[in-house]
Amino acid sequence: MWKPDRQVKKPIYEQIADHLEQRISYGEFPPGSLLPSERKLAEQLGVNRSTVILAFAELRAMGIIESRTGSGTRVSTSKWEATPKHTPNWSRYAEGGSFLPNLPFMRKIRESLAQQPSLIDMASGELAADLAPIDEITALMGEHRYTSYLGYDNPQGYTPLREALVSHLERQRGIRTTESSILITSGSQQSLYLITQCLLSPGDAVAIEDPSYCYSLPLFQSAGLRLFRLPVDQYGARSEDIRSLYKKHRIKMVFLNPNFQNPTGSVPTAERRNQLLAAASELGLPIVEDDPFSLTAYENSPPPPLKSMDPLGSILYIGSFSKIAASGLRIGWMVAPNAIVERLADARQQMDFGLSVIPQQVAAQFLNSAYFDPHLNRLRMQLQFKRDLLIEALRKELPGLITFSVPQGGLHLWCKLVPEVHDGKLLDEAIRKGIVFVPGSVYGSESGYVRFTFARARAEEIAPGVAKFAEALRSLLNTAQ
Structure with missing residues (x-):
């Protein structure tokens, strides 16, 4: 600027x-x-x-x-x-136009970060540079000669990348599929956009979690969909709520982020997963499973995706490199029935004639390399370290003023403020103090919740950032008194 x-x-x-x-x-x-x-x-x-x-x-x-x-x-x-x-x-x-702009809070956060580079960023849902495999990818790019053909590639995605994903998904996620059932996208949001635009029609009813990052995406409203809430408890969404919404509103699709759910961090039990799949098969209802965080599980094995337990093909499975490697590669994928993949590939070809082949080649090399597993292990340890720094700072700076459950994976901490505070005023005051976060209402929550992302800020910024947030909160509370 x-x-x-x-x-x-x-x-x-x-x-x-x-x-x-x-x-x-x-x-x-x-x-x-x-x-x-x-x-x-x-x-x-x-x-x-x-x-x-x-x-x-x-x-x-x-x-x-x-x-x-x-x-x-x-x-x-x-x-x-x-x-x-x-x-x-x-x-x-x-x-004008039918595609709606970002929510005001999200625009304010983006503009504030652009205008004030010194802000401590605990809002952006992406990895910091020190968590990304920059050295590994640089080494791979030096070791391999990339394509001499720079024309349009297969609209379904670079074939060697889809083949690498077949192996990756079976080894890391227990999902058995073929390259013909995989569509490469530019990330989870493009996958969601294609689904809402091509598989649904204006006026269709769909169910999304409450709270859910889906509330922050205007693409659902832009598609003219009617959104109905699935309350999320400590184990995620419940099958009885899906049945109830289907009975009342004839919902046509369910959107879930089951593992380390954004923003709550919840993970379903095995029984809850079975119940969700049973409801989907009983109602003939497709579930869109967005799974960006599972491989960030800090200590235990990553929780299994619904797709790994889906013999009937009820699940459209979405994954991405953004939360486990680098958002700048712009690589995501969808596992779906072949007819759906062909339909969405045709639509995406109309949009951009397919993705750039070079980042797809880099991603394929990275997945197949000896660098991938060590990077994941390092990522998990560093995320857990940053999570612990955040929790320690919150307990020190805001005793009695904030509650939360400790997540076992993911990039976020979902917090409930004990006092009643106006979302917008708290965000404005926090920005003045030097920190930015995401108000809970962005995710459909009631006022009084906040989401802190600990993956973007540097480790040495986390404690000062929480201190600035605490100063902003106390300033508002003192003003209210």
């Missing part, structure tokens, strides 16, 4: 005015479009609001922008003899 240069003689307000004039001339802000507010622009640029006021005054004097009380500041429609009828109403386009 551009920032004014404080080392040059040119006044900062003039630098800002020149920068905005350039963005306007490039069409980034067309005639009639709304500019950021003075306060927001000042925060973005790290200057006083009075400096932005001077910059706006400079642009107004040149006739480039116009300000109206209560309507904000807009780019002039007459500076270059442009008239409104010849200028597309880009604001209307941006607000």
Whole structure:
């Protein structure tokens, strides 16, 4: 993001005015479009609001922008003899369309992290650089010559990668499949997008866990689906709730994240798994099983996926490299009946003609290499270490103010605040103190829950981050009194 240069003689307000004039001339802000507010622009640029006021005054004097009380500041429609009828109403386009924007809290978190790199990030659900297999992948890329063909690949995915996944899924997850039943995607969200767009229709009823990360994904609402809640207890969703929703609403699909569920960290018992599968087969109801975290199990063997116990083919199984290796590879997969794989591969080909073959080759080499298992072992130990640091800090800084269950895998800690606190105010105050987290309401929860992710922050940031959160919480509680 551009920032004014404080080392040059040119006044900062003039630098800002020149920068905005350039963005306007490039069409980034067309005639009639709304500019950021003075306060927001000042925060973005790290200057006083009075400096932005001077910059706006400079642009107004040149006739480039116009300000109206209560309507904000807009780019002039007459500076270059442009008239409104010849200028597309880009604001209307941006607000239209059927695909909804991210939730306001998620946009605020993303914008805050972009504007304030010093924020301690306990919100982003991805691995930090020190947890990713960077050295291993660098070594593999030096050892192997990658494809000389850089055209479009098989829309179902790079065949050697699908073959490597057949072996990986049987060895690590107890899932027996074939390469023809695997679709390579750019990650779990693309898998979910393809399912909601191609296998369901607007108005269809589906069941998702409560709380669930699915509530943070507007793609379900964008597809016009009706969402019904499956309460999650310490062992996940219950089969009787699935039967009840099917009876009342004729749900057509169930979306589950059973193992180290996001955000609660719950894991179903063997009995609970059998009950879920029995309900699916009894009702002829497909279950979409998203399984990004199982291989992060800290001490015991990874819990088995529902798919490994699924002789009838009721489960669409989704996996990803994002939580166990590197989100930047953009590699995910889906195991499904061949007819479904062909349908979704056809749709994905219409979107992007298939994924880049190079990261698929890297992923295939990594899965087949001697590096993979040692990386998983190191990842588990480091995640457990960070989890313990987070728990220790919470117990020290917030005794009596927070409760949680200790997860045995995954990247997240789901916490209940004992006092009543407004989600938005707590997030704003925490950002001011220097830490960002995800409010529980993002996942469909009632106000008063928070999700801390301990995989993104550096180990030495975790205790200071919790101290900043505790300071923000106590500040709000003192204000309320």
